[in-house]
Amino acid sequence: MSTLQTGLQGKVALITGSTSGIGLATAHVLAEQGCHIVLHGLMDHDEGQTLAAEFRAQYQINTFFSNADLREANCIHEFIDNAVNALGSIDILVNNAGIQHTQDVAHFPIEKWNDIIAINLSAAFHTIQQVIPAMAEKGWGRIINIASVHGLVASANKVAYCAAKHGIVGLTKVVAIECAEQGITVNAICPGWVDTPLIGKQIDSIASDKSLSYDEAKYQLVTSKQPLPEMLAPRQIGEFVLFLCGGAARGITGSSLPMDGAWTAQ
Known part of the structure; x- marks a missing residue:
């Protein structure tokens, strides 16, 4: 279990793609700190409600679940409105949801390109745009975008994924600059193999x-x-998210932070 960080208890954390993998591990790490959790992912409603109930019972926190389609801006807006109505605020936003398809650029399906850009990149823009005003009003917010080593370097057959993750890095920088005086930090984590x-x-x-x-x-x-x-174990990324939410990371913003086993050091 993580060491308790004072100041995070009672904060509300929304993590997209949090019903498995990195997102689920991150949800557990933040719940251990007493954060209320907005869960999101590809589960049917009943399964999601069961997962949310398990979090409530294990951590004595409040939870909310949505399986909103992140390809649609109106679904994202409704999802965040409902989460805020249920839990009161969004203090920590972790944009983690992502999909993948590998194929050479000449034969890459247009519908796969559109879906990957929508879920891996555009959805982060929509969530950020919606939560920033309330964070700025409070004078505190943490936005962590789960990018990838492929936000920094490329690999063959990953044209849409690399384009989206490079876009996440750029999005992170711009939002960090715009929010620097509002108590909001914005960073991207760039994992290698997980x-x-x-x-x-x-x-x-x-x-x-x-x-x-x-x-x-x-x-x-x-x-x-x-x-x-x-x-990496998914939980290691969750622990890095936790660090970026804490006081020691107050001066870290606009950064793209590799966790890549020296992949990009070569």
Whole structure:
């Protein structure tokens, strides 16, 4: 469990894409601090309500769940309005939701491009635009955008994902500059390999294709890009989000912060 940070108890944190992976781990880290949690993700309503109830019981906090379609601006606006009506405010915003599709640019499906840009980039603009006025009025807010190492460098066959994540880095910088005197910090975290079920499937595929053990395939995948032969645990990113919400990080804003095992140091 995280060390309790005074000042976060009672804050409301909204984390998009928080029913699994990085988002869910981050929700647990912030809930441990006494933050009320707005959960969001690809679950049906009943499953989401069950997850929200589990958080309430485990952490003695208030929760709200939405499965809003982040491709639609009007759905995002309704989602945030409903969350504020339920919990009173949004003090911490973590834009984490994202999707992926890999294909060369010549054959990349237009609908995949549109969906990735909408969910991975435009949705962050809409959430930020909606929460900033109230944060500024309070004189306190924390916005953390989960970008990617692919917001800093490129890989083949990831044209939409890289475009969106580079866009997140630019969005982060602009909003940080505009909010610098309002008590709001805005930063992007840029992870490399993260140990999630999606990556697990990729490792299984490599192991099968090359007749390797799972661990051998994992090592080969990770070290093809980064010197550190380890994947991050989702919770490690949640702990970094927590740090960026705390007083020690007050002077960190407008930054794109790699957690990439020296991927971008090369």
